[in-house]
Amino acid sequence: MRALPSSEIYDALLALCYESVVDDARWSTLLAALASFRPSAQLPDVGGQPSGGSDDDHAQPFLNLQAAIDVLADGKHGELPGRVAPHLDRARRLFEIVSGLREDLRRRDLLLDSLPTPLWLLDEQRRVAYRNAAAMRYAAEPDSALCEQGGYVRPRRATTGRLETAIREALGRAGPARSTHIASGSASGAEIIVAPLPAPEPDTARPHTLGAVSVLDPAVQSRHLAQLFQFSPAEARLASGLQQGMSLADYARSQGVAISTVRTQLRSLFMKTGTDRQGELVSLLMRLSRQ
Template sequence: MRLRPPDRFGSLVTLRLLFCHGAVDFNVGVTTGGGGMTGFSTSDLALLLYQAAQDKNRWPVLVAALQETANPFDDDAIYRNPAARRELLDQLLPHISQALDMADRFESQAVSQNLLDRTLEMLPMGVALLDDELNIIMLNQQADRTLAEHEMLANHDGHFKINNREQHKLLHHYIERSLEDGSSHALMLSPGNPRSVSLLVCPADLVKDRDDNDPPAVTLFLSNPDFQSLIDEQTLTDLYRLSAAEAELTRDLIHGYDLRSIAQRRQVSELTVRTQLKSIFRKTETARQAELVSLVLSGLAPLRGRESVTAKVADDIGESTGLRYCKGAHGQRLCFAEYGDPQGVAVMFCHSVRGSRLEVPGGDSVLRDMHIRLIIPERPGYGDSEALDERTVDDLAEDMRCLADHLELPQFHLLGYSLGGFLALHCAARLGDRISRLGLVSSLAPPGKEAGKPLKGMMRLAVALADKAPGLAETVLDHMARTILKNPRRHLGSSVDRKLLAEPDHQERYLLALRESCRQGSMGFVQDLQAVARTPLPEPSSLALPVYLWHGEQDGQVPADQAIQLDRWLTNSELTLLPDGGHFFIYSRWPQILANFVAE
């Protein structure tokens, strides 16, 4: 049931539809009655297309340029002249096609480079790329750590340095030899020292493809003085079918501990340790400790696993129940997670468009302290929830009902954040007395004169694209998601939000949820935007329950006016405006919001 992402031809078709049928009107290079020009010229947009193809950080600039020329106006000549729109499209299409081809090539190169980088990070040794003057071109994390921690080595302003004149000269000589004849050379630093490091100089093409235009360079491998600390217990379990206790014992043996000290450290009898060791010998088909250590160190156990999030944030989020599933209204797989106190007040949370079941802005400990049971379902197309074609707000409301029935919740509070607030409001209107109270944080209001001003700017463009050209919208949003992951602060709407997400914990929580939201691509996001464009305004009488609204006056994504007008439209609402709050203030005020929301 998943929707297939569009190919390049599909993107061109959707662009043609946008131009020729008036979903979005690019008023570029058009002379108005006064002799001026509206919007961007064709050459301006073409240049931005090529820049975005080479650098995804330019996508927001391109989209902003399109935004300025995307809104139709009755007094715009090109809006009233379809022939002019088609002529303009014919001028841009060759550039679009070439830019997409370029983007495909760059994307392929980036994927290959990313795969290489991730592989190098898993190696139990340092890898560096140096030029003929020992300038550092590239380092993996292990090499960077070795240079920072080992007394014989240093990264001196981007220059690889051995803190011994003779050995530094010898390394330089080995690099020159390797560049001349492709030979490899080894060098031992501090022989006899338990923390000695070995260096191996090799031709650069052993690790990275190079062409004639690349500067001369070599690959330098650095041994790890703490090699045994990289042994991964889970890998030992997978390779040799060891229990957790047996894997821990194997690692302790590799670290050099004897059986007696291991028993003392683990507070068990030495007989227990010897019994576990016999089991390890049997499973690994070894007979002596030396043979066991040799087997492990020559195998895959020293390869480091990929870490997805920081341990501190992952522990604090505390998704102890792991992935949980139930069937949605159409029989599809619905993924959700629970946090906090299992016996606490039940609150169902509608995550944002860049969120997922991992979007817990203030962590799990707050929920336990406040006796709140937070339930976060992932909407179809997000995270691990199965996608639905042409899903609507009615589908989301019925999925929510199915989840509540699955959890045996006769009634619950409903809290929504950002565009998740828009969806929560519509679901509350459909679920009646199953919802005891509704909370909306930084929420988008339903479009319509009664509930706020019409959508503007980037959101207006995104909604128009999702409604009329979902394939193109998905492509654009995929690109933007990858760009945000690289530099989240750069793409926030206000200085208040940039400052807030500069804090490591807040930023990691945001990126954790964002990465998971993009697992299946951006079609879930597109379908949420389609709901904004296509869902009629609910009747105020269907929302007579208590509604609590929180909104930041410095919100650069959803203006505070949306919350003010929504508060006026609702019949039983309470609005809290935060003068210093941006769009992401939920990360810093999570406890206060929850306390206000669940208070009797």
């Protein structure tokens, strides 16, 4: 096997340096390439790039690589470490920037995924740039007001034109950006909300996300409240009826149950929500439903 010229080795090391900026596994490959120059040298173990922790934890693999270059400095290709070192340091700084962006996105995803409300973020081409966990679950339901088709948010029943117009208005394509509420036409009475988002800073490396589409679906909110307070199915139905303004007598007739049964369920709702009066209970449920 012919020996590689120094220029080819240098180019290969530089490629590994900058590949490592976006691929953690390449740091180990880079160390292995350096070790191949001096197989007998005792090089530090680069290890895996940590996914979290302090700045010192993040810097350790790069410090190990710098140490590896020092060990190799007197080898056959001793002129290379000095040429590679500045690029290695630049790759380290770029990796820290990329890691910071990834951490920002991870925190954003954790925050948005904790929301019970379906939410889609749109880019300037009106395509879905992000959807939270609630949106993925909601879009998979056959009776939902919205779904995804070809990377775009689409209504299941309302006319597509109304949603497209609202998105254009939110993105500022038809004058100043503004929010729009659309009745979905679904049996649950869901309301679609399309709103503009602040434009990113000019020097940011993040993708442009300029619009948001969300759904306020009473059925989704009722399920969230039931999970939050551990309502039984019967208690959840009563809570929903009270939010719709039904009296206990009207609700009992609609369900075909005795008023005494409904009063027992109401007392259970009081206990689980920490409320004492029907008006206080309804006020709490209405406030939480709007979150």
